[in-house]
Amino acid sequence: xxxxxxxxxxxxxxxxxxxxxxxxxxxxxxxxxxxxxxxxxxxxxxxxxxxxxxxxxxxxxxxxxxxxxxxxxxxxxxxxxxxxxxxxxxxxxxxxxxxxxxxxxxxxxxxxxxxxxxxxxxxxxxxxxxxxxxxxxxxxxxxxxxxxxxxxxxxxxxxxxxxxxxxxxxxxxxxxxxxxxxxxxxxxxxxxxxxxxxxxxxxxxxxxxxxxxxxxxxxxxxxxxxxxxxxxxxxxxxxxxxxxxxxxxxxxxxxxxxxxxxxxxxxxxxxxxxxxxxxxxxxxxxxxxxxxxxxxxxxxxxxxxxxxxxxxxxxxxxxxxxxxxxxxxxxxxxxxxxxxxxxxxxxxxxxxxxxxxxxxxxxxxxxxxxxxxxxxxxxxxxxxxxxxxxxxxxxxxxxxxxxxxxxxxxxxxxxxxxxxxxxxxxxxxxxxxxxxxxxxxxxxxxxxxxxxxxxxxxx
Amino acid sequence: xxxxxxxxxxxxxxxxxxxxxxxxxxxxxxxxxxxxxxxxxxxxxxxxxxxxxxxxxxxxxxxxxxxxxxxxxxxxxxxxxxxxxxxxxxxxxxxxxxxxxxxxxxxxxxxxxxxxxxxxxxxxxxxxxxxxxxxxxxxxxxxxxxxxxxxxxxxxxxxxxxxxxxxxxxxxxxxxxxxxxxxxxxxxxxxxxxxxxxxxxxxxxxxxxxxxxxxxxxxxxxxxxxx
Numbered sequence: 096x097x098x099x100x101x102x103x104x105x106x107x108x109x110x111x112x113x114x115x116x117x118x119x120x121x122x123x124x125x126x127x128x129x130x131x132x133x134x135x136x137x138x139x140x141x142x143x144x145x146x147x148x149x150x151x152x153x154x155x156x157x158x159x160x161x162x163x164x165x166x167x168x169x170x171x172x173x174x175x176x177x178x179x180x181x182x183x184x185x186x187x188x189x190x191x192x193x194x195x196x197x198x199x200x201x202x203x204x205x206x207x208x209x210x211x212x213x214x215x216x217x218x219x220x221x222x223x224x225x226x227x228x229x230x231x232x233x234x235x236x237x238x239x240x241x242x243x244x245x246x247x248x249x250x251x252x253x254x255x256x257x258x259x260x261x262x263x264x265x266x267x268x269x270x271x272x273x274x275x276x277x278x279x280x281x282x283x284x285x286x287x288x289x290x291x292x293x294x295x296x297x298x299x300x301x302x303x304x305x306x307x308x309x310x311x312x313x314x315x316x317x318x319x320x321x322x323x324x325x326x327x328x329x330x331x332x333x334x335x336x337x338x339x340x341x342x343x344x345x346x347x348x349x350x351x352x353x354x355x356x357x358x359x360x361x362x363x364x365x366x367x368x369x370x371x372x373x374x375x376x377x378x379x380x381x382x383x384x385x386x387x388x389x390x391x392x393x394x395x396x397x398x399x400x401x402x403x404x405x406x407x408x409x410x411x412x413x414x415x416x417x418x419x420x421x422x423x424x425x426x427x428x429x430x431x432x433x434x435x436x437x438x439x440x441x442x443x444x445x446x447x448x449x450x451x452x453x454x455x456x457x458x459x460x461x462x463x464x465x466x467x468x469x470x471x472x473x474x475x476x477x478x479x480x481x482x483x484x485x486x487x488x489x490x491x492x493x494x495x496x497x498x499x500x501x502x503x504x505x506x507x508x509x510x511x512x513x514x515x516x517x518x519x520x521x522x523x524x525x526x527x528x529x530x531x532x533x534x535x536x537x538x539x540x541x542x543x544x545x546x547x548x549x550x551x552x553x554x
Numbered sequence: 555x556x557x558x559x560x561x562x563x564x565x566x567x568x569x570x571x572x573x574x575x576x577x578x579x580x581x582x583x584x585x586x587x588x589x590x591x592x593x594x595x596x597x598x599x600x601x602x603x604x605x606x607x608x609x610x611x612x613x614x615x616x617x618x619x620x621x622x623x624x625x626x627x628x629x630x631x632x633x634x635x636x637x638x639x640x641x642x643x644x645x646x647x648x649x650x651x652x653x654x655x656x657x658x659x660x661x662x663x664x665x666x667x668x669x670x671x672x673x674x675x676x677x678x679x680x681x682x683x684x685x686x687x688x689x690x691x692x693x694x695x696x697x698x699x700x701x702x703x704x705x706x707x708x709x710x711x712x713x714x715x716x717x718x719x720x721x722x723x724x725x726x727x728x729x730x731x732x733x734x735x736x737x738x739x740x741x742x743x744x745x746x747x748x749x750x751x752x753x754x755x756x757x758x759x760x761x762x763x764x765x766x767x768x769x770x771x772x773x774x775x776x777x778x779x780x781x
Contacts, residue, residue, distance in 0.1 A: 097657070097660040101657065101660075104649075104653075105648075108648040108649065109648060417647075418646060418647075420644070421644050421645065421646055422646075422661075423629075424608060424632065424638065424640075424644055425632065425633065425657070425658050425661050425709075426629050426630065426631070426632035426633025426634070426661050426662060427629070427633070427661045428629045429629075431661075545609075546608055547603050547608040547609050550608075550640070550642070550644055
């Protein structure tokens with residue numbers, strides 16, 4: 096017991112050197128708390144982004160790859176392999192997936208019984224017919240259900256929701272049937288194939304009202320239905336049809352397994368199976384950069400801090416050589432002297448741990464905000480530069496939509512930094528290591544001291 | 555009764571070429587004061603280091619109560635059986651005089667267990683060597699050389715050792731304190747039956763000694779009367 100009391104008294108007696116030791120230890124601990132807290136919070140956010148974006152798989156024709164391999168536009172068209180709609184559906188039947196969202200768009204439609212809505216395109220004052228589109232989605236569109244003013248959302252096959260303007264000019268009421276014809280023969284002629292037009296008989300179960308300017312995604316002549324309604328129409332090819340499928344992996348690590356599976360199911364080599372890497376990079380980029388920076392900073396702090404601490408500990412113990420000599424001459428065993436020195440180191444580092452956890456936690460959030468804010472601003476600036484030379488166009492090949500994948504995604508700019516049990520455990524381990532480093536240096540040195548030698552040097 | 559015995563002890567410092575002590579034999583009894591005299595560099599302090607267990611001889615053996623010093627725990631021997639009064643005091647400079655004494659009692663696992671009792675005993679010992687309560691609570695750094703010497707003496711007695719070894723214990727004391735310290739030392743041997751070994755140049759010290767041992771060039775010149 097007296098050893099501990101003596102160690103604590105020594106701390107007070109030798110304030111100067113202990114304050115120096117404590118300052119270095121505290122700096123290391125605060126640095127470690129801040130960096131580890133930010134690192135852990137960033138890892139958590141990155142995991143969430145990975146789960147969100149990294150689990151969304153798209154299957155697309157590798158247009159860029161085909162271009163790069165030297166194909167011209169004509170060759171590209173010749174080599175384009177159309178994946179039938181039922182294959183897209185078949186790919187979704189996988190144990191690696193948690194969900195799939197299909198979106199299909201039938202365009203180039205005409206109707207003998209329906210009048211199209213007329214609208215003035217932006218920048219002109221000429222009224223034009225707005226072409227009909229049938230849009231089918233396997234995902235319940237909450238945006239659409241929010242603006243239904245009469246009736247209900249579609250549920251069964253061939254049930255549709257239409258625009259109130261379209262309903263008004265055609266005197267359509269709920270329960271009425273509308274007829275449209277997909278002009279596939281036109282596409283067939285262009286592709287040198289014989290295709291019959293595809294008729295649709297659809298029952299209106301809901302009417303929505305959208306402000307064109309507030310809701311630019313909705314067009315007056317858009318007819319919304321389920322994906323099953325479009326899929327069940329039977330499609331020999333994808334001509335006249337735009338199709339997207341988003342497959343959601345149960346775990347982002349299943350990507351390769353899922354790709355192997357769809358290849359085995361017949362996915363051509365000219366198609367690529369990928370997550371939305373550009374979107375992931377855009378959203379997670381600043382966070383990844385910050386995580387990497389704090390990790391580097393953390394390593395630098397720990398290495399430099401430990402070196403400084405080791406040096407100070409070495410100098411301090413040399414300064415205490417006389418004291419060690421006196422204690423040894425009085426008969427205190429080496430182990431007890433070492434225990435006293437270790438106790439001092441543990442007490443200093445424990446105090447620093449408590450203060451460091453509090454201070455580190457207090458400054459971690461503002462530091463994280465600052466670091467992330469700078470990186471997000473830099474990422475936005477880079478993105479704007481790139482956008483100046485790009486047209487965010489939709490390129491349609493083989494019934495598959497390809498677009499600028501990162502459009503609509505913004506870098507994650509918020510992070511909630513809070514000290515966690517995990518960080519506390521990591522910090523305690525670091526603190527113990529620092530105490531051990533500081534104490535063991537002392538112990539190693541004093542075990543080499545013979546009391547008489549020390550006292551003789553002093554004399 | 556023989557308390558300490560040295561047999562054919564020779565000693566050479568690391569890296570040295572000549573023996574500092576050359577085949578020395580002597581014995582020390584409880585209840586007596588021994589004065590070791592000799593010129594500087596004769597080997598007096600080296601001999602004290604060996605019998606106080608701070609160092610170990612290369613050749614020959616030293617026995618404490620019949621046990622070879624090579625075979626006993628020298629830390630425990632220093633802590634419990636021997637009290638050393640160093641010429642250069644060797645006190646903990648940042649601690650108070652009283653704390654130096656109580657720490658010594660703690661290290662020796664003194665019979666006095668209670669904290670306050672230890673402190674009171676420390677004050678008592680310090681008072682015996684002329685250190686008052688106020689001075690006892692001052693840090694060693696703030697004490698004069700003579701005061702430090704007296705604290706060193708009190709510390710050597712703090713754990714009631716069988717052997718008291720002193721290297722020039724009165725070198726820094728005024729005449730009055732020297733007299734009082736010599737009385738204490740004399741009583742330790744003659745009343746408390748301790749074995750007291752003093753390295754000294756002082757005639758006042760040799761005057762109270764029961765035996766005087768002279769060392770010259772590492773050899774005993776005149777043997778103690780009882781050898």
